[in-house]
Amino acid sequence: MRHTISxxxxxxxxxxxxxxxxxxxRGFNIDSLNVAPxxxxxxxRITAVLKGDDTALDLCIKQLRKxxxxxxxxxxxxxxxxLREMILAKVKADASSRSEILQISDIFRAKIVHxxxxxxxxxxxGDEGKVAAFLRMLEPFGIIxxxxxxxxxxxx
Numbered sequence: 121m122r123h124t125i126s127x128x129x130x131x132x133x134x135x136x137x138x139x140x141x142x143x144x145x146r147g148f149n150i151d152s153l154n155v156a157p158x159x160x161x162x163x164x165r166i167t168a169v170l171k172g173d174d175t176a177l178d179l180c181i182k183q184l185r186k187x188x189x190x191x192x193x194x195x196x197x198x199x200x201x202x203l204r205e206m207i208l209a210k211v212k213a214d215a216s217s218r219s220e221i222l223q224i225s226d227i228f229r230a231k232i233v234h235x236x237x238x239x240x241x242x243x244x245x246g247d248e249g250k251v252a253a254f255l256r257m258l259e260p261f262g263i264i265x266x267x268x269x270x271x272x273x274x275x276x
Contacts (some may be wrong), residue, residue: 122151123177124203124273127166127184127193131157135189139166142187146180148172152205152270163191167273194275201273206245208233209255212262213240221261228254239264 125231129135134153143150143222151169158165170177177207189228196203213221217242225242228250244254248271255263 121169121171121173123172124196124201124271125166125168125170125181126179126196126201126275127168127190128192128194128272129164129166129190130191131162131164132189135164135187136166136185139184139190140168142180142183143168143170145147146172146176146183148176148180154266154270155270156170159268160215167271169271174227183271196273196275197200199276201269201275203273205245205248205251207251207255208267209242209244209258209263210265211240211242212264214238217261221258224257228257230254248260 127139128276129139140150140153148170149172151171154167157163176183181193181195211221213235220240221240222232228244228246230242230244231245232240242258243267244251246254251268
């Protein structure tokens, strides 16, 4: 089962290693891991999407709460949080396909952030379904390179 976990931690050296070590030590496979400072530079938010069973997750959350540098832990159930992911996709775009790529980008409210003679870089933010649908639409043109942030989450 997939779980989205948000861990608010002190922004200190080694905290990420301890938190991710806790996940792997409990047998979770990390699908995505995103870490960045919050509006308070002393704190960082770790958002992790994990695969594992509910019993192990409960134990893992209890163990996380015991770590010194952990301020708060939240397990987001379906509908409890806003989840978003950002991608940058470099796509082949010659003169004949460029307008179609622009139309697809408009439909998905994606932005062209760089254009060159034979390729474009497109930025898209959305939920997992939107990102997957957008990538399926771009595949026929040829995705040269792809970068993804992994999921970010905030409680509703």
